[in-house]
Amino acid sequence: MTVQQQHLPRPLSTGTDYQALAERFRPIFARIAAGALEREQSRSLPFEQVKWLKEAGFGAVRVPTPYGGAGASLPQLFELLIELAEADSNLPQALRGHFAFVEDRLNAQADAPQDTWFKRFVEGELVGNAWTEIGSVKIGQVGTRVSRLGEHWVVNGTKYYSTGSIFADCDRPLCPAR
Numbered sequence: 301m302t303v304q305q306q307h308l309p310r311p312l313s314t315g316t317d318y319q320a321l322a323e324r325f326r327p328i329f330a331r332i333a334a335g336a337l338e339r340e341q342s343r344s345l346p347f348e349q350v351k352w353l354k355e356a357g358f359g360a361v362r363v364p365t366p367y368g369g370a371g372a373s374l375p376q377l378f379e380l381l382i383e384l385a386e387a388d389s390n391l392p393q394a395l396r397g398h399f400a401f402v403e404d405r406l407n408a409q410a411d412a413p414q415d416t417w418f419k420r421f422v423e424g425e426l427v428g429n430a431w432t433e434i435g436s437v438k439i440g441q442v443g444t445r446v447s448r449l450g451e452h453w454v455v456n457g458t459k460y461y462s463t464g465s466i467f468a469d470c471d472r473p474l475c476p477a478r
Contacts, residue, residue, distance in 0.1 A: 313364045313406065315373035321361065322380060324370075328352050333387035346391060350467045353384075354424040359395070362402050367415070368422040374403075394464035397429020420469075428465030 332349045339346055353359070362377055363369020372380070377399065381392040405417045444457025 313362050313369065313371045313373060315376055316365075316371045318372075318376050318379060321370055321372055321376065322383060325353075325356060325358060325380060326383070328356055328358075329383055329387040332384070332391065336388040336390075339388070340390075345466065346388065346394070347467065349388065349391065350394070350426070353391070353395075354426060357422065357424065359398055359402070359424065359426050360418075360421040362399070362406060363418050363421050364406075367418040369418065394467055395426070397464050398426045398468070400429060401427040425469040426464075426467055428468030429463070 331352065332346070335349075338344075339349075357370065358380075360369040361372040361380060362374070363371070365371035381395075381399075385392045402421060405414055405421075408414055444455060446453055446455050448454070
């Protein structure tokens with residue numbers, strides 16, 4: 301790849317056949333809906349339901365088809381999230397950080413690490429959003445730091461928002477490849 305090619309935008313996910321895409325997930329949404337009220341009443345986390353979504357490739361719906369994703373447009377993703385919310389309103393919220401990170405990768409400069417992320421999304425990995433900063437933080441700035449203290453990792457910062465990170469395979473944007 302030439303230096304000039306590295307700075308070209310990657311192929312966009314401009315859309316696919318929505319009905320075919322939605323039919324792929326609707327049986328899973330129905331299974332999720334079947335236990336949603338019970339999970340809500342018992343305050344149970346939907347680990348199994350998130351696993352079903354991961355196995356079906358839900359986290360890769362925005363990844364362009366040349367990379368193995370579904371190539372859904374942003375409006376199509378929102379339509380799918382609405383259908384998922386009808387099944388269990390907690391799940392789209394829990395996946396918010398993942399889809400935000402996917403959008404970040406879609407809009408980043410084309411380079412090898414992007415391909416690595418797309419591959420991980422297609423393999424079913426989810427990213428959490430525990431990296432979220434608030435206030436007047438500029439893009440690229442991070443006030444929270446993770447450092448090693450002996451044999452343990454220490455997070456120095458303030459937790460503001462981490463919904464869904466418990467379901468992530470990687471809750472840090474720079475986590476090591478598996």
